[in-house]
Amino acid sequence: MRGLQLADLELATRALLLLPASDRAPALDRMLEAARRGAAHHAITGTAHPDHGTGTLMSALSRVSIAPRPPVLTREYLHCLAFVAITIADATDHTFDIGDGILSGLQRTP
16 A cells, blocks of 8 residues: 555545444455555556555545545544554555554554
């Protein structure tokens, strides 16, 4: 996956908010895989993948329904945002740079 931005986290969170909590982990896994596939295609061809975009999470989400931005951050939104951040931080393939920080006390549970 290409460089991660805060907007990627926000859009992934808003996409997951449309789903029941039990469906969020597999959906996020699919989103991240789509971004990886888009990045691989872009690295080889220099063009966007027709289904998975250019390799950013945001471009992979271009074909996914996104909830509107909430007027205030609810508990559910914050839990979903934390889930997205922890899932990405826990990724073991190192296809993007998350730095060396530790997410102390946070757990990856949907």
